[in-house]
Amino acid sequence: MKHLFGKSWLTMIYVFLYIPIVTLVVYSFNASPLVTVWSAFTLKWYPAVVHDSELVGGLILSLKVALLSGLISIVFGTFTAFALVRYRKFTGRTFLASMANAPLVMPDVIVGLSLLLMLISVQRWTGFPDRGMFTILLGHALVGTAYATVVIMSRLREIDTRLEEAAMDLGCKPFQVFALVTLPLIAPALVSALLLTFTLSFDDVVLSAFLSGPGSTTLPLVIFSRARLGLNPSINAVAAIIIAVVSMVVIASSLYQARAERRRQREVNEAYAQTN
Amino acid sequence: MAAVKDDVVLEDLLRIDGLIKVFDGSVRAVDNVSLTVAKGEIFALLGSSGCGKSTLLRMLAGFETPTAGRIYLSGKDITDLPPYQRPINMMFQSYALFPHLNVWDNVAFGLRRDGMPKDELAERVESMLKLVQLGKFAKRKPHQLSGGQQQRVALARSLAKRPKLLLLDEPLGALDKKLRESTQLELVNIIEQVGVTCVLVTHDQEEAMTMASRIAVMNEGYFLQIGTPDEIYETPNSRLVADFIGNVNIFEGEVVEDEADHVTVRCPECLHYVGHGITGTPGMAVGVALRPEKIHLSREQPDKPHNWCAGDVADIAYFGAHTTYHLTLVTGMTLKVQQPNLTRHSGQGLTWGDRIYAHWSQDAMVVLTQ
Incomplete structure (x- = not known):
């Protein structure tokens, strides 16, 4: 019971944190120029961003x-x-x-x-x-x-x-x-x-x-x-691009760190193996 | 161990003249210290923490500026030179290896600053690594080495520039006891092989005794006594030195007879007949220092007028190689006696509360006038 409570609490926090961001990204594919009304899927806002000087x-x-x-x-x-x-x-x-x-x-x-x-x-x-x-x-x-x-x-x-x-x-x-x-x-x-x-x-x-x-x-x-x-949704598109770039950088850096840590650990193990 | 050979003409390499260091206007960390160290010597500064030995070492390295006094190296005044211009290198406590460089680059670090040509540098680093037997560890980072290996890298790094003087700050302090004993001798061997003059700082008297050819015992910023390890141990010049080096029993008494070849000292516990003369007068208060291992125990009362006393066994500590007994004498003084366990079960029979007689020869003790 306690376990279930903890899990649902955690889920709620995640939802609260990430639903706005997800919504933002989803609405960047919205065909309607109104940010609040979903009409159809489109990619047009992305080229629009590039042309928005x-x-x-x-x-x-x-x-x-x-x-x-x-x-x-x-x-x-x-x-x-x-x-x-x-x-x-x-x-x-x-x-x-x-x-x-x-x-x-x-x-x-x-x-x-x-x-x-x-x-x-x-x-x-x-x-x-x-x-x-x-x-x-x-x-x-x-x-x-x-x-x-x-x-x-x-x-x-x-x-x-x-x-x-x-x-x-x-x-x-x-x-x-x-x-x-x-x-x-x-x-x-x-x-x-x-x-x-x-x-x-x-x-x-x-x-x-x-x-x-x-x-x-x-x-x-x-x-x-x-x-x-x-x-207008071109702002959503900008946000989506920024989120994508930031996520990629974060993922790449944590992958790099994990690899460096594994290599360090391996070297330490090798060092001790040779000492004994 | 590293006794200076008599037939070698000793040349002073390091001379310290009236060195004083005052911190914050009042704390005299080093108080008017003078000293000469001969070429090729291994000299130990021994003292408990806070006695000023590290400050003295740091002044030699150039990290602290003396308040007064001069330091001469091969006759040249180096007191005002910054650390990077002194032909002195130091092996730091806990080694201070550069964590971002591998073993090879750590050893080469000092040589690179001198702009040594590439091939000569490579050759020197290789030979240093060979000297400390770490050739195959050259590409390792310090965190991939054991404590003993790090210590050897630190040694190689401090020797690489061929300094005139090598400073060792608690060289074995970071190693565990077992490793320390073997490393002590190894370290001395390498230092003698290179032939570098060496000043080391330690609080461990065993380390100082095994490694050094001469020892200075320091207390509150000044030297209590300077001498070879056996001089310091067998003829301490004061109660402080006798107490600091090894275990000792000190009887307080007064001189009753003062001859050229012997003195007699009356103490509440017993009468001491000491087989050496002193500079003193009858009636003067002195201490008689007696090392625990120079005392014999017997169940029968010795039939001589002096150099024995009776006591009750208060404590027995078995150390394997020897056993230490604490005897309570009639005056309440505790006498520490160390008996070698020459045969198995040699200490059997003695137990707590036994009445026993401790006796010693006339050459066992030293009269301390200070």
């Missing part, structure tokens, strides 16, 4: 911003994390630590608004920057750096400092220690941080809404504005 432009911009802000975030995140973990005492350490964490807890609306106000006054004084891709990138990198710092810091704390000392002992200058030992060891955290900040940037609406300018509309902004004017 606003959607395609938004997607390209979103991808560019997500990738660039992800890369900027992990670079600055690594610096910040390194300073906070490796140097226990320096003036302004507490200040830096709280500043690095502030964007995590600050509501996006506040961050977006304050950035916007700042950028407007900077633009008034210097004539730069115009609102557009650059300003969106700035906002996303700001928040992304905070997330990246947290992820990289936790990995950096786990690394045995004796490894870095050993490298120095064997003739590495401080920069070489970082490049040859620290960086390879935190690489998994860098990948996680990149994926995280990429995703955060890719689906951000609030910051982009504040910071975008004419001609620089990210995909979430396009979808959001269309939702207000009345959706």
